Amino acid sequence: MPSKRKRRRDSERPTIHPRNKYSENPPDFALLASLYTSFQPFVFYGRDGRPRIDWTDFNATRELTRVLLLHDHGIHWWIPDGQLCPTVPNRSNYIHWIEDLLASDIIVKSNTSGDNVRGFDIGTGANCIYPLLGASLLGWSFVGSDVTDVALEWAGKNVKNNPQILQLIEIRKVEIREESPSMEELHNDELVVCENKTELSGSAVKKEVDPLPSTSFDPHADANKRYNGPPVLLGAVRDGEKFDFCMCNPPFFESMDEAGLNPKTACGGTPEEMICHGGEKAFITRIIEDSAALKHSFRWYTSMVGRKSNLKFLISKLREVGVTIVKTTEFVQGQTCRWGLAWSFVPPARKIVSPHVAEKNIMSFMLEGLQRQFSAFHVLQSIESFFHTSGASCELNASLFTIDIMASNDHCDAILKDELQPLDEARSCQHEQETFDSSSSLHPPLNNLRFRISVFQQIPGTLLVKGSLQHRENPVPGAFSLIFQRLEEVLRQKCCR
Numbered sequence: 001m002p003s004k005r006k007r008r009r010d011s012e013r014p015t016i017h018p019r020n021k022y023s024e025n026p027p028d029f030a031l032l033a034s035l036y037t038s039f040q041p042f043v044f045y046g047r048d049g050r051p052r053i054d055w056t057d058f059n060a061t062r063e064l065t066r067v068l069l070l071h072d073h074g075i076h077w078w079i080p081d082g083q084l085c086p087t088v089p090n091r092s093n094y095i096h097w098i099e100d101l102l103a104s105d106i107i108v109k110s111n112t113s114g115d116n117v118r119g120f121d122i123g124t125g126a127n128c129i130y131p132l133l134g135a136s137l138l139g140w141s142f143v144g145s146d147v148t149d150v151a152l153e154w155a156g157k158n159v160k161n162n163p164q165i166l167q168l169i170e171i172r173k174v175e176i177r178e179e180s181p182s183m184e185e186l187h188n189d190e191l192v193v194c195e196n197k198t199e200l201s202g203s204a205v206k207k208e209v210d211p212l213p214s215t216s217f218d219p220h221a222d223a224n225k226r227y228n229g230p231p232v233l234l235g236a237v238r239d240g241e242k243f244d245f246c247m248c249n250p251p252f253f254e255s256m257d258e259a260g261l262n263p264k265t266a267c268g269g270t271p272e273e274m275i276c277h278g279g280e281k282a283f284i285t286r287i288i289e290d291s292a293a294l295k296h297s298f299r300w301y302t303s304m305v306g307r308k309s310n311l312k313f314l315i316s317k318l319r320e321v322g323v324t325i326v327k328t329t330e331f332v333q334g335q336t337c338r339w340g341l342a343w344s345f346v347p348p349a350r351k352i353v354s355p356h357v358a359e360k361n362i363m364s365f366m367l368e369g370l371q372r373q374f375s376a377f378h379v380l381q382s383i384e385s386f387f388h389t390s391g392a393s394c395e396l397n398a399s400l401f402t403i404d405i406m407a408s409n410d411h412c413d414a415i416l417k418d419e420l421q422p423l424d425e426a427r428s429c430q431h432e433q434e435t436f437d438s439s440s441s442l443h444p445p446l447n448n449l450r451f452r453i454s455v456f457q458q459i460p461g462t463l464l465v466k467g468s469l470q471h472r473e474n475p476v477p478g479a480f481s482l483i484f485q486r487l488e489e490v491l492r493q494k495c496c497r
């Protein structure tokens, strides 16, 4: 039987971000070859008369990236042989998604750094692609961190060769402090094993990388695969520093064996760039753990994720650390998919009545423009059926206009399961979801969530719906927030004009 993805029609596949420079106009190889003689030797013409390049030739893809950065962004750029070569259109998608997150009113606005957006690129690489694009396209400032000498040297060169954005980008070496315990001591784990692995950089728009090999997921084996390398955020971010976001294209793989499953391995990426102990799952888990310590130092934490199975696991980790919001998106990457994962500890903006409400575990929203047939009591019944459907227990008090709800972990998952749909069948590249994992059983069982929903008549046609978490020691305040947000969406759809 064809998979869901196979069944998905081409027209429903995610598309390149609409603000991406290349969404309407993919790179014109013939034009670029006519303008840049250095690019000419790499362009050939197929039987259909269309200009092409050999995507398995590192020199060809590097030259394409060089001329695109120069021609379209005014950036002078180079990387040494063998380093990971980014494709400009694909990398731009991630930048534009972050731009969307920053522009949205999902979380409370705050003045992190005045009008200037400040980002942190974890593992900026020799190519330094995200700071270069973010600074040149949007004027953002960046700290780009890395651990290898070659990455730091070439990222520095790529910044220095572009005086117009020089002031915006700091390249930061991640130091392993002598006095701090080693990762082995911290996690009682085995040593990092770096083995050769390459990622194929492909077509500027059509294909960037081969699909990541799908591996079966063994929770018991994976539990031991903690990241044990150099600091990621904690230890790299300085005291008192604030950022609007962090981003990361993590080392995806964990071994040469895994890399070997990828059929095309000719286009760059050193072991240090592509591999870490535990692969992307371990690396991003570390970002999540660091974010739980750094919390409001960043408005948004984000990472690229290569495997859907990892995405589900990571969302369950986010639930454990009590984030207030999770968003995902699917990036078009030619023949394969990458996901964007974003989270925050900043309270959701539209859902609260005061800046301190998130800590008080009280949330509220107004239902305005109610359709005539929906009285306060009807809304109360709709709330009851919303929770009943998931199997949660509900006690409706018609004289107080309240419902007391008790929901187990499974009930919470059932309530939020619709939000997971894009993980299985994304409909468009920028179809983002506030989402919560419903499928992983890796997180520890949670206490029952108990909360009360109250409905108050404000003025005719307007109701105030208030939710109060009954157990303040509840280990996952984020779950309550997400459920309450979901309730708001459902009620608005059902009851409001």
Ligand SMILES: C[S@@+](CC[C@H](N)C(=O)[O-])C[C@H]1O[C@@H](n2cnc3c(N)ncnc32)[C@H](O)[C@@H]1O
Residues within 6 Å of the ligand: 084, 085, 086, 122, 123, 124, 125, 126, 127, 128, 129, 130, 145, 146, 147, 148, 151, 174, 229, 230, 231, 232, 249, 250, 251, 252, 272, 273, 274
């Ligand atoms: C997949 S490459 C991404 C490079 C570039 N950002 C891109 O998208 O092409 C991952 C990078 O992370 C760096 N890295 C690995 N561990 C790191 C750490 N703990 N802190 C900062 N960078 C790290 C590697 O050296 C490598 O340059």
